[in-house]
Amino acid sequence: MTKKAKVFRPTAFAFPYLAVTLVFVIVPLILVLVYAFRGADGGFTLQNFRQVFTEPESLRQLGKTVGIAALSTAICLVIAYTVAFVLASQPFNKMAILALLFVIPMWINFMLRIFALQSLLSVIGIGKGFAAVIIGMVYDFFPYMLLPIYTVLVNMDKSYVEASRDLGANPVQTFFKVTLPLSLPGVISGVSMMFMPIFSSYAITKTMGNMNTTVIGAAIASLFENVNYGDYGYGSALSFVLLLIVLLVMFLGNLLSRRVTKAPKGGKA
């Protein structure tokens, strides 16, 4: 072995990605932190955070964001679980094409989809506003919720359901005592794939909503975009709080899924 051969280790392929991450993720994050703690005079301050927690408008927007995200995630979960359950059950589970049908909308441009849905909704009399936002969220994130749940259900060992029926559980009891608990990993990953993006995205609320549905993401955007009223410090503090909330949700989700899945099935002592 020559020395030259040693230099080109497989890990070298990770360096470009590392560089990109550093420049476009880590550095901006540090900038956000810096701006959040920097006052108008350029010195250290906690004023921006004080503003986040005292300004009624921002608190209301934060609450609204949580509300919209939670409600649309809940509605989407119920619909997606039902569809996944049907698709994963007897006559349909051999037709993977059906599941694909539900995923196809993902291939169409996001904004195009939103505009199309909005015009459709206005035709049937649902104007811009809260209901339209929720429908838009549910519609848009449906495949992300469906796929993980469907994957778990279709791969679930059928003998669990049979064992449950064998032990005296009727179909409803079997669902709540066996199928649902065993499919929780899929539910958790579906929820986190929907809840967290909704939290920071504002394209849907901007397109489908009105003045009353302004979410925190939109508020932050306007703080950075608006040349006259822009406030980098306040916007950065808001972003930082949002980031903390998302991290907290992720942490709780991981904790829950670890408790549910425990060891891989078939593991032996």
Place this chain on the structure above:
Amino acid sequence: MNLIEKVKGLFAGKKAAAEAPAFSSSQKKSENIIEIKGITKVFDGVTVLDDLSLGIKRGQFVTLLGPSGCGKTTLLRLIAGFETPTEGEIYIEGVPITSIPPFKRPVNTVFQKYALFPHLNVFKNVAFGLKLRKIADPTAKKGYRKFTSEEIEKKVNRALKLVGLEDYGHRDVNSLSGGQQQRVAIARAIVCEPKVLLLDEPLGALDLKMRKEMQIELKKMHEDLGITFIFVTHDQEEALTMSDMVVVMNDGIIQQIDRPKKIYDEPKNAFVADFIGESNLLSGVMEKDYSIAFLGKTLPCVDKGFEKNEKVDVVIRPEDIVIKEGAGKGHFDGKVLTTVFKGTYYEMIVLASDYEFTVQSQIEYRPGAEVSLEIVPDSIHIMKKILTINKYIGSVTDEGVVSFCGGDFSIPTDGFETGDEVIVYVPFDAVELTDDESDGVICASVTQSIYKGTYYQVQVYTDTDEDFYIDTADEWDMDDRVGIRIDGAKVRLEKYLPEADEEAAE
């Protein structure tokens, strides 16, 4: 054992109250707890069980034994309620159950891969069935109540004690070894106090030592609980060790139902003899009562009642053959080909009269040694041949051409007109298999190949769903694709009268 007495009492006393009313009110106390009548099951056009009938006696340990794909697991799943029969009915204590969903049947199953709920610990797994159970209670508002948590705890602990896992209640099922998971699965099933316990190859995933231990424990549990066990396995040794009654199955049909000893000593046909234990399987002719001819010799035997010169199958168990050093001391002179030490005996292949006898003996004879084989009348088992000729329905399509099984064969058609429907009798030795599919008139795959002493009896399954039996000098591998040719001169034709021959029409 005190504990076992207690458990026995538990299972005997509360059974009546705990069961669904339909089963406890049944007055029929026939000897058979399960009665299977004319069950046929077809999956996607493939007949897995074919008009099968079987009675299972109360309290017995019954084993369904057969090669994979013989329909044994399907039969078990029909009893459990996971499948519904295409035709036929199953009765438990006289009550027809095919329309009753599994959760209302008085049976419980131990699954092949245990199917323990991974999200519940050992205790909760075992308690699963008890928590759902409704027990008759006239004092309660609705006429029934659920078990209290104290009752559940008592029963679960008792069941765990029975399987030797007393202190494992809090354990995660995934942290248990295969054998322990197996025990939990058994505890989970028996705690529900079923009338019949169904076991679907429950020992298949265990290593040999563990399997032997569990065999003994299961047998003991069966004796202690006194309930009926139906056990599915493809392991003939396991079946013979554990069962009161063995049901040997093949191709969705019961081949033989008997006690283990009888299955081994008196196999009903060539399939059973070949499947159960090592055996020398030959083709012979019953010259008269107590006299059998095979491999060119006529030997005395203990069987009678066959037709004069009837072709029969002959089974001789390897341990029943007496092997002696030197030629001329027995019925057959031969030469040892191979010797293998099997722990407590030597197994030798001895070539005699062009047949490779498998012989077991305490004394070792080296390969190449000249030996004689003595076969006493008692050790010769004679079985009726199931089929002696292939029979098909066909039609004469041209002079000298008969069409059947999806092919046109050249067969002399003297005395028949073109367009006549005929029954075609094809002797086993009139069929020729060809290596190359395209050399044959029709194509088939090999499903069975049994050595019969001087030739192989091969069973093939044609692409038109017909069975062909062939006597051939060559051995054919399972699932080989072959072509079929027929020697027209040996085939016999008969005019086909539809109403006269329903069997052939199948």
